Amino acid sequence: MQDNANFISKKFWQNTSIFIILLVSGLTACTSEPKQPDVVVVPTPQATVTVTATPTPTTNVVVTPDPQVTTIVQTEPITDVLVITNANKQTLVNKPVQFQNINVQSVVGDRAFWVGSSNTQRVFVVLAPNLDAGSAENQVVVKQGQILDLAGVLKPVPSVKQAQQQWKGLTATEAQGLKNQIIYLEANQIKFKSS
Structure with missing residues (x-):
């Protein structure tokens, strides 16, 4: 029985000492400066967010091919x-x-001829009426192979029928071929360099 009494006495002192430690800890905690807790949970009301989409002006971009x-x-x-x-x-x-210094490639009529360096790089030329009238008519005679200085204005090619009527000596085939040229040079100045 004495063992039981020692056991109880021992437990009593253990419980008492635990009680005293807890009491001292509690009193110390109350008298010292309060510590800030790491996390504070405070309930707050839910916020409502309203998003209003405002139309922005659109910019049209037009892309055209080269x-x-x-x-x-x-x-x-x-x-x-x-x-x-x-x-x-x-x-x-x-x-x-x-x-x-342009080369006369070929002569196709009284007032009409081609100038240039090849069949793909050439321009159809027609002498203006002032270069093919009066005394100028006999002096202005263009021949294949001549080198000329020319000045004038680019004009639209007339219809096949009009071209044959306006430019004497132009065949139907030549007049038809002019349709692809779209323009011709009406020369109002000509200077012969060589033949």
Whole structure:
């Protein structure tokens, strides 16, 4: 029984000492500065967010393909056959031309001939009426192989029938071939360099 009494006494002191430790800890905690807790949970009301979509102006972007034909804005006279053969010919109507040392490829009528360096790089030329009238008619005789200086204005090619009527000596085949040319040079100045 004595063992039981020792056991109870021992337990009593253990419980008492635990009680005293807890009591001292509690009193110390109350008298010292309060520590800030790591996490504070405070219930808050749910916030409501309203999003209003405002229309923004749209920008239209237009993409066009690269042009297949070169458009030339010409303020000075055209001086190179390649400018005429490689351009959108309709944009060249009424543009001034001034060729120097240009080769006569062939003569197709009384007032009409081709100038240039090849069959793909050439321009159809018609002498203006002032170069084919009066005394000028006998003096202005263009021949194949001549080298000329020419000045004039690009004009639209007339219909096949009109071309044959206006330009004597032009065959139906030649007149039909002019339709693809779209424009021709009406030369109002000519200077013969050599033959």
